[in-house]
Amino acid sequence: MRYDRGKCLLKLVLRRKGMSQAELSRRTGINYSQLNGYANDRNEMKVSEAKSIMSELDCDLDDLYEFPPK
Numbered sequence: 379m380r381y382d383r384g385k386c387l388l389k390l391v392l393r394r395k396g397m398s399q400a401e402l403s404r405r406t407g408i409n410y411s412q413l414n415g416y417a418n419d420r421n422e423m424k425v426s427e428a429k430s431i432m433s434e435l436d437c438d439l440d441d442l443y444e445f446p447p448k
Contacts, residue, residue: 384444388417388431391441406430 392402399417403410408427415421423431423442432438 380448381445382448383422384446386416386419386423386443388413388442391435391437392417395435397435402431402434405434 392399399413400410402408403413406413406427408430412421412427416423416427428439428442431442435441
C-alpha cells in the first residue's frame with residue numbers, strides 16, 4: 379500500500395509532551411524558524427531532522443505526520 383504525507387502533527391506532539399518549539403530547537407539544534415515551518419505545515423522535514431525530533435520527543439513518524447492511504 380502506498381501512503382501520502384499528510385498534515386504535520388508536531389504542534390500536537392509538543393503540546394502533549396509539554397515542550398515548546400524553542401525548547402525543541404535548543405535540544406535538537408534545528409533552527410526555530412525551520413521547526414515552526416514544520417509545525418505549521420509550510421516545510422517538509424528532512425529524514426535526519428525527523429529522526430532527531432523523534433529521538434528527542436520519544437515518538438515515531440506516525441506521531442509526527444498523518445499518512446492517509448493513497
